Amino acid sequence: MGRRGPPPKPRALEVLQGNPGKRALPKNEPRPQVHCPHRPQWLVGEARKEWERIAPELRRLGLLTTVDRAALAAYCQNYARWVKAEEFLSKNEWTSVTDKGYIQQRPEIGIAHKAMALMKAFCQEFGLTPASRTRIAVPEPPKADPFEEWLRSGSHN
Numbered sequence: 001m002g003r004r005g006p007p008p009k010p011r012a013l014e015v016l017q018g019n020p021g022k023r024a025l026p027k028n029e030p031r032p033q034v035h036c037p038h039r040p041q042w043l044v045g046e047a048r049k050e051w052e053r054i055a056p057e058l059r060r061l062g063l064l065t066t067v068d069r070a071a072l073a074a075y076c077q078n079y080a081r082w083v084k085a086e087e088f089l090s091k092n093e094w095t096s097v098t099d100k101g102y103i104q105q106r107p108e109i110g111i112a113h114k115a116m117a118l119m120k121a122f123c124q125e126f127g128l129t130p131a132s133r134t135r136i137a138v139p140e141p142p143k144a145d146p147f148e149e150w151l152r153s154g155s156h157n
Contacts, residue, residue, distance in 0.1 A: 034062050037069035047073075047080035054128075063126055075122035078115040085112035 036059040039051045055072060058064035064072065085108040095103050123129050 033066050034059065034064065035066045036064055037066055037072075040069070040073050043073060043076055045080055046083045047076040050076040050079045058126060058128075061127075068126075071122060071125060075119060075126070078118040078122070082112055082115035082119060085109075085115065 036055050039048065039055070043051055051072065054076075055064060058068075058072070088108045089106070089112065092106065092108075094106055094109060096106055097103055120129065
C-alpha cells in the first residue's frame with residue numbers, strides 16, 4: 001500500500017513558506033549543497049533555453065542543488081516537447097483521416113498533453129506553479145552589519 005496524505009515538501013520549500021503547520025522540520029533530512037549543476041550537453045534547442053532561463057532563478061531561491069540535475073533536465077526536456085507539439089498543432093489540423101475514413105486525433109495532442117502534465121509535476125516539485133508560489137515567502141536578505149563590513153574591508157589596519 002502507498003503512502004497516505006500529500007507528498008512531503010523539500011526542506012527549502014518548507015523554510016521559504018515559513019512552515020505554516022509549525023511542525024518540526026526533519027533533523028536528518030539530506031541537505032545537498034545549493035548549487036546550479038552543469039546543464040547536460042544533450043539538452044538542446046528549447047530545452048537548453050529553458051534550463052538557462054530557470055536554473056539561475058532556482059539557484060537564487062535556494063531550490064536547486066547538486067542532486068537536482070536530472071529532475072530539472074527532465075522538466076526542460078518535457079518543456080521542449082510541449083513547445084514542439086504546440087508549434088506543430090498551431091500550423092496543422094488537430095485531427096486526421098485514417099485510410100479507412102475515420103477521423104482521429106493527431107498524436108501531437110497526446111504528446112503535448114503528456115508533456116504538460118509532466119512539466120506541471122516537476123514545477124510543483126520545484127515550487128514553480130502559481131499556487132505553490134503564493135505559499136512561499138522569500139526572506140529578506142540580512143542587512144550588512146557596518147562593523148562587520150569595516151572589519152572585512154581591512155581599513156582599520
